[in-house]
Amino acid sequence: MPHQVDLHVGQRLRQRRCLLGMTQQKLADAVGIKFQQIQKYESGANRISASRLWVIARSLEVPVSYFFEGMTDEERALHTGETEDGMIAPEVLQQKETIDLIRAYYNLKEEPRRRFLDLAKTLADTAA
Structure with a gap:
């Protein structure tokens, strides 16, 4: 079962890629891997190494910290609903x-x- 941090990072990866209108194939080409690996990263099935995350961040024009933004202790435990302070749950931004x-x-x-x-x-x- 994927770790909650890997799920969050994968969700943020997909969110940014989609906001840029970038296909999995285009990102994979920029990073130097196969698109299937991007799919596994986005689903949280595979963890992203620090060096790979750095290359992905550069390709998506965001700092590495972007992938961890919005992660609270509650979100690490459960990635659904709205937070107490009215913030939108991460999965909403992926739709x-x-x-x-x-x-x-x-x-x-x-x-x-x-x-x-x-x-x-x-x-x-x-x-x-």
């Missing part, structure tokens, strides 16, 4: 729908983006 929404949001010009954010907040307040 295709979330990534599509983020991409669409940042493709808007500034004024429509502000209006869209206001609308989303209003809808969330009325749903609560």
Whole structure:
């Protein structure tokens, strides 16, 4: 069974890769490994060595610390739901729908983006 830290790092790897619109194959080519290894890293099935994580971080243009961000003691034990301080659980940021929404949001010009954010907040307040 994969360790919770490996699952978290794999989730962050997939999240960043998807946000960049990068395929597993493209990342694997940049790192010098087969895409199947990227799949295993993302699922937490295989651990990422420190040197490999450093190369992956450079390829994804993030610091190594990025892969550990958002990891609290509670999240190490359980990777579901919302944290007490209202933070979004890591798996939410991996969903295709979330990534599509983020991409669409940042493709808007500034004024429509502000209006869209206001609308989303209003809808969330009325749903609560």
